[in-house]
Amino acid sequence: MNAKEIIARRVALDVRDGMLVNLGIGLPSLVANYLPDDVDVFFQAENGVIGLGARPPEGMEDPDLTDAGGGFVTAVPGAASIDSAMSFGLIRGGHLDMTVLGGLQVDARGYLANWMVPGKMVPGMGGAMDLVAGARKVVVSMVHTAKGEPKILPECTLPLTATRRVSLIVTEMAVIEPTDDGLVLREVGPGVSVEDVRAATAAELHIVGDVPEMRLT
Amino acid sequence: MKTAKKPRELAEMVPEGAVLLIGGFMAVGTPERMIDALVERGVGGFTVVANDTAMPGHGIGKLVTAGLISRAIVSHIGLNPETQAKMIAGEIDVELVPQGTLVERIRAGGVGLGGVLTATGLGTPVADGKPVVEVDGKSFLLEKPIRGDFALIRCKHADYKGNLDYALTAHNFNPIMAMAADTVIAEPQEIVPIGAIPPDAVKTPGILVDHLLSRGN
Numbered sequence: 001m002n003a004k005e006i007i008a009r010r011v012a013l014d015v016r017d018g019m020l021v022n023l024g025i026g027l028p029s030l031v032a033n034y035l036p037d038d039v040d041v042f043f044q045a046e047n048g049v050i051g052l053g054a055r056p057p058e059g060m061e062d063p064d065l066t067d068a069g070g071g072f073v074t075a076v077p078g079a080a081s082i083d084s085a086m087s088f089g090l091i092r093g094g095h096l097d098m099t100v101l102g103g104l105q106v107d108a109r110g111y112l113a114n115w116m117v118p119g120k121m122v123p124g125m126g127g128a129m130d131l132v133a134g135a136r137k138v139v140v141s142m143v144h145t146a147k148g149e150p151k152i153l154p155e156c157t158l159p160l161t162a163t164r165r166v167s168l169i170v171t172e173m174a175v176i177e178p179t180d181d182g183l184v185l186r187e188v189g190p191g192v193s194v195e196d197v198r199a200a201t202a203a204e205l206h207i208v209g210d211v212p213e214m215r216l217t
Numbered sequence: 218m219k220t221a222k223k224p225r226e227l228a229e230m231v232p233e234g235a236v237l238l239i240g241g242f243m244a245v246g247t248p249e250r251m252i253d254a255l256v257e258r259g260v261g262g263f264t265v266v267a268n269d270t271a272m273p274g275h276g277i278g279k280l281v282t283a284g285l286i287s288r289a290i291v292s293h294i295g296l297n298p299e300t301q302a303k304m305i306a307g308e309i310d311v312e313l314v315p316q317g318t319l320v321e322r323i324r325a326g327g328v329g330l331g332g333v334l335t336a337t338g339l340g341t342p343v344a345d346g347k348p349v350v351e352v353d354g355k356s357f358l359l360e361k362p363i364r365g366d367f368a369l370i371r372c373k374h375a376d377y378k379g380n381l382d383y384a385l386t387a388h389n390f391n392p393i394m395a396m397a398a399d400t401v402i403a404e405p406q407e408i409v410p411i412g413a414i415p416p417d418a419v420k421t422p423g424i425l426v427d428h429l430l431s432r433g434n
Contacts (some may be wrong), residue, residue, distance in 0.1 A: 046316065047242040048386040063245065064373075064384040070243035070296070075385065083388040083420075084242075084268070085324050088317030092337065111340075122304075122313075123295025124269070125343075130317030133337040163340030 001216075003172035006189060007141050009034045009216040011100055011170050014139065019097040020044055020090070022131060025069040028100040028141050042078075044096060046087050046127040051079025068127065088127070092134035099135035101128060103142040103169075105156045108203040110165030110178025112140055113158035125161065132162035144171035150202035152176065152183070173197050175214055182206055187214040219379040219423070221431035224254035227402055230428075231255065231367055234262040234287075238323060238365035238394040242268050243296065244276030246387030248371040248404035251430055252279050261285030266323065266363055268316060268390055269293040270300040281309070290363065292316040315343060318360050320393055325362035327396025333360045368398035372421070375405035376414050379423030388420070395421045404430040 001009075008030035015021060015035055022044045023029045032043060043052040045067040052067060053074035061072035075081070082090075090096055105113040112132055115125040132138050145151060152169065169176040174197045175187035185205045188197055194211055228251070231237070241247025256279050265286050270293075271278040280286050281299050288310045294300040303309040314322070321333045334357035338344050348359040370391045372381040381403055383391055395401050403426050 045386065047245070048388050062385065064387040066243070066245050066386055068242075070245070081383075081385045081388060083383075083392045084316070084320040084390050085393050088320055092317055092335065122301065124291065124293035124313045125315050126269075126293040126295075127316040129315040129341065129343065130337045133335075133339070134317075160341045162337075164336070 001190070003143050004030060006172040006216060007143070007170055010175065010214050011139055011141050012036070013215060014168070015039055015041055015098065017041065020050065020095065022046060022091070022096055022099040022135065024099070024101040027102055031100055031141070042076075044087070044090065045073070046091065046131070048082050048084065048087055049073075049075055049079060050082065051076045053079070088130050091127070091130050094134065094136055096131075096135045098137040098139065099131040100139045100141050101131060103140040103151065105151050105153055105158050106140055106166065106169050107153050107156045108182050109155070110183070111156055111163055112138075112161045112166050113156040114161050116159055118159065128161050132166065133164055137168070138164070138166040140166050140169045142169075142171060144173040144200050150200060153202045154204070173200060176205065184208060185211055187212055189214055190216070218377055219426065219429050221408060221429045223431050224250050224434055225257070227251065227428055227430060228254035228258045230400070231260070233260050234264075235366040236264045236266065236364075238368040238390075238398050239265055239267040239277055240368075240370050240389060240391035240394055241271065241276050242386065242389040244271040244278070246371045246383070246389050246391055247271065247276035248369045248402075248430070249276060250434070251369050251402060251404050252276060255280065255285065256283045259283070259285070262287050264288040264290065266290045266365060268319070270297045272296050273299050284308070288312070290314060290319070292319050318343075320390055322360050322363045323390065323397045324393050326364035327393065330362060332362055334358070335360060363397065365394070365398035366400065368394040368401045370395050370401060370403040370421070372403050372405050374407050374409050374414050375403055375426070375429050376409050376411045376423070378411055379403065379426035379429060380414050380419040381405070381421035381423070381426065382414050382418050383420055392420045395425050400427050401425055402428045402430065408432060
């Protein structure tokens with residue numbers, strides 16, 4: 001199982017029946033593939049749909065129905081189409097139960113940086129700042145290191161996305177919860193030791209009792 | 218009764234240096250024929266307020282390629298390398314605004330509010346130079362309203378009175394922008410008789426709309 005599948009499977013276990021969930025582009029969007037059968041949720045695409053469905057068959061695309069990455073989608077039965085003010089009102093107003101975003105860096109305070117690399121990549125924040133500031137639960141899903149370099153740091157060196165602590169960090173190596181006392185290692189990835197995680201993490205990790213291996217189904 | 222005007226006639230109303238609010242999310246829900254008419258006319262120096270600058274060859278991307286934009290107030294430019302190149306070359310001044318903040322600033326401009334208080338952007342580069350206001354012990358950024366000289370709107374139907382409805386994720390910024398400009402130009406997919414859009418389905422009342430784009434060129 002590759003790193004992305006491990007991460008997506010683990011995040012999917014935190015999705016509860018009846019939630020409204022926003023999945024970011026790329027890795028986070030894979031979470032939808034691994035939801036348990038008995039979990040019925042609505043996915044929000046912040047460009048304006050509650051109840052995002054799968055990609056339509058070839059040739060059946062509706063040019064007026066895309067996800068926030070611009071890809072063609074469908075809407076599930078019970079879906080609602082909304083404008084951007086309603087969409088972000090839901091996000092900021094605490095009506096979005098969970099958002100799953102990618103990350104460039106996360107730090108010991110639980111602050112996320114995921115929208116720009118000065119001088120290299122300035123795509124803009126899109127909806128990321130509103131999602132991190134407003135969603136009830138913010139899950140960062142990312143591979144643990146970038147080209148061997150730690151992404152979980154004492155303090156982010158990239159511009160922050162928000163100064164609100166994220167709820168959970170899920171990588172292929174670990175599940176980490178930012179708390180008042182710093183980052184707590186809650187689970188380790190398949191075949192990964194606590195020492196492996198420590199070696200790949202620049203921020204201090206707190207260990208409370210035995211750290212179980214993450215479940216994936 | 219509104220009159221439907223040809224794209225060329227409407228483009229000629231837009232003077233050099235105008236502030237344009239343009240609907241759409243990655244060109245979904247963008248008034249493409251109106252954009253084409255502006256490109257054909259070739260008068261520019263516009264300040265464009267929009268979610269994003271789309272992709273080259275699509276929607277607002279066509280205005281970027283034609284060199285008609287001098288300032289862009291947007292949440293995302295990541296899918297348009299031309300915008301990024303022109304930003305770096307100093308040809309386009311880009312102000313990046315979180316998506317939810319952007320739509321709410323436009324809404325404030327349209328509904329007569331003096332600004333918006335939002336937690337989005339606190340502690341990030343977005344907060345630079347902006348007042349922080351405390352309300353009941355919580356901190357918020359003060360974000361100012363935005364208005365345009367023109368709003369260029371894409372809708373699904375318009376009736377002869379200018380009442381508008383929208384399709385699926387092609388709502389996005391359109392209904393909000395229709396409140397926030399001195400002159401509102403709507404490009405409908407279909408123009409239908411009065412009554413064909415039931416009052417409950419009208420998202421933008423016709424009193425807000427100044428001009429309809431005719432179906433033919």
